[in-house]
Amino acid sequence: MSQIRSKARLDRVVEWFRKEAPPKLYLLEKPPHPREFPFPCFFKAFGRFWERQGVHFYNNVFNKTEIGLYSKDWNPRVHGIYCHWRYYGTNRDVPFTEVKLSDLRAWFGRRNYSPRAIWAEFMRLFYQYRRDYFSAYHVNPIEFLFRMFFSWMLFFWVLRGLILNEFDHTKEAIYHW
Numbered sequence: 001m002s003q004i005r006s007k008a009r010l011d012r013v014v015e016w017f018r019k020e021a022p023p024k025l026y027l028l029e030k031p032p033h034p035r036e037f038p039f040p041c042f043f044k045a046f047g048r049f050w051e052r053q054g055v056h057f058y059n060n061v062f063n064k065t066e067i068g069l070y071s072k073d074w075n076p077r078v079h080g081i082y083c084h085w086r087y088y089g090t091n092r093d094v095p096f097t098e099v100k101l102s103d104l105r106a107w108f109g110r111r112n113y114s115p116r117a118i119w120a121e122f123m124r125l126f127y128q129y130r131r132d133y134f135s136a137y138h139v140n141p142i143e144f145l146f147r148m149f150f151s152w153m154l155f156f157w158v159l160r161g162l163i164l165n166e167f168d169h170t171k172e173a174i175y176h177w
Helices: 003-019 040-060 101-109 115-133 141-163
Strands: none
Touching: none
């Protein structure tokens, strides 16, 4: 008798949950009549148009740049394997730390300030830093310590914001109620 009562109670609970189940999302189920999708010819032509625009951009704009290519001054017979952090230019200058004050103005005059040169120098420094501190061959605890420090700072910033209710932006509203 108790088994029948518990079965009936279980059925009532299951029925209650079935009534409260949220409706299915439309995006996850198939449309009722896929062939009646509006304007299939238009969307096919429109997609083809954007595909051709991408091909045109790649062939006529992106391909004419030097993005992703090796440095022009790099010669594999002379320099060997390409290293991202090494400068392959012809004129190697005196390092900034060894420049005399009387030669400082001339040293700055020899610098190339074009956006491409600035970007190349930035990327050389990035790869050099990555090689020195995040290399798999020369393991350094700096990577682990930096990630742990950043993780703890992020965690405590979120915790502080939740405790002090700093993520509630209604207090900055013009009209308070």
